[in-house]
Amino acid sequence: MDGQVPNISDRIMNRILPLELLVGEGLLVVFQKRHFLIGMKILIPIIVIFHGLLDILVIAEADSQGPLAKPGASDDPTASASTETQDSPADT
Numbered sequence: 403m404d405g406q407v408p409n410i411s412d413r414i415m416n417r418i419l420p421l422e423l424l425v426g427e428g429l430l431v432v433f434q435k436r437h438f439l440i441g442m443k444i445l446i447p448i449i450v451i452f453h454g455l456l457d458i459l460v461i462a463e464a465d466s467q468g469p470l471a472k473p474g475a476s477d478d479p480t481a482s483a484s485t486e487t488q489d490s491p492a493d494t
Contacts, residue, residue, distance in 0.1 A: 426445045
């Protein structure tokens with residue numbers, strides 16, 4: 403599961419951002435006289451809600467995968483033991 407959360411989030415954002423731009427620009431072109439109203443009362447709340455929900459879901463998924471491991475740490479306890487018992491070339 404390493405890296406799945408960022409990949410899923412990136413795929414969603416790469417697909418949704420152009421759609422948001424297309425719909426927003428289309429509404430602003432069609433309703434030129436009410437562009438401020440369209441932007442402030444329709445587009446911005448929808449976009450903020452969507453991105454807020456996406457953030458919450460990504461954080462919840464990341465929490466369900468457990469805490470982040472320290473760099474260089476391994477899940478296998480025998481991995482560190484085997485490296486400690488190996489002789490270095492200077493010891494032989």
